[in-house]
Amino acid sequence: MADDLVDLERDPQGEPIFALPGRHITIGLLLSGSICAGLGVLVSSVLLPLFGLQVPDGTWLAAVMGASAALIGNLLGLAILWPSARRPASTWTSLWMAASGVRILATGGLAALLYFRSPGEPRVFVLVTGFTYLALLVVETAIIATVLGPVLGRMPLKASGNKNSPSAS
Numbered sequence: 001m002a003d004d005l006v007d008l009e010r011d012p013q014g015e016p017i018f019a020l021p022g023r024h025i026t027i028g029l030l031l032s033g034s035i036c037a038g039l040g041v042l043v044s045s046v047l048l049p050l051f052g053l054q055v056p057d058g059t060w061l062a063a064v065m066g067a068s069a070a071l072i073g074n075l076l077g078l079a080i081l082w083p084s085a086r087r088p089a090s091t092w093t094s095l096w097m098a099a100s101g102v103r104i105l106a107t108g109g110l111a112a113l114l115y116f117r118s119p120g121e122p123r124v125f126v127l128v129t130g131f132t133y134l135a136l137l138v139v140e141t142a143i144i145a146t147v148l149g150p151v152l153g154r155m156p157l158k159a160s161g162n163k164n165s166p167s168a169s
Contacts, residue, residue: 013088013090015088015089015090016088016089017086017087017088017089018086018087018089018092018147018148019084019085019086019087020081020084020092020144020147021084021143021144021146021147022078022081022082022083022084023084024143025078025081025140025143025144026075026078028139028140028142028143029071029074029075029078029136029139029140030071032132032135032136032139033067033068033070033071033074033132033136034067035135036067036070036128036131036132036135036136037063037064037066037067037068037128037132039131040063040064040066040067040124040127040128040131040132041059041060041063041064044059044060044062044063044121044124044128045059045060048121048124053121055120055121056119056120056121057119057120058118058119058120059119059120059121059124060120061118061119061120062118062119062120062121062122062124062125062128063124063125063128065114065117065118065125066111066114066118066124066125066126066127066128066129066132067128067129067132069107069110069111069114069129070107070111070128070129070130070132070133070136071132071136072106072107072110073103073104073105073106073107073108073109073110073111073133074103074107074133074136074137074140076102076103076106077099077100077101077102077103077104077106078099078103078140079099079102080095080098080099080102081095081096081099096144103137107129107133111125111126111129
């Protein structure tokens with residue numbers, strides 16, 4: 001997957017030029033968000049009675065709404081990274097920081113709006129939102145690492161900024 005996204009050319013500063021796998025990230029986020037919503041429904045239906053709590057009507061909907069808030073927030077952050085053109089590594093790091101800021105604001109804002117509208121147990125909404133947010137971040141990072149790992153492995157020591165390399169002496 002990484003080889004077709006990497007351009008062997010370098011920019012004038014020696015940075016690698018590559019494209020992120022936007023389609024893979026989107027599919028990974030959609031699948032992970034759906035799995036987290038299902039796990040939220042399952043776990044809340046099983047764990048609440050174990051702690052002696054009644055499962056109020058609509059708790060499954062609260063879990064789905066929480067996972068949806070995190071998924072929509074992450075997809076809005078991902079929109080910053082599109083179009084997935086070939087760009088230098090420094091450009092991608094700046095864009096990823098901007099995407100992270102949008103992701104945090106969009107997820108937090110949407111979760112705040114939906115919190116008071118979510119039926120059932122509000123703790124389920126909060127826990128599923130947080131768990132889904134973190135799971136989606138891990139999935140996105142893992143997919144991007146599959147591209148960046150080989151790219152960074154091919155960088156010459158001088159371009160990587162390693163001051164302990166023999167060529168830096």
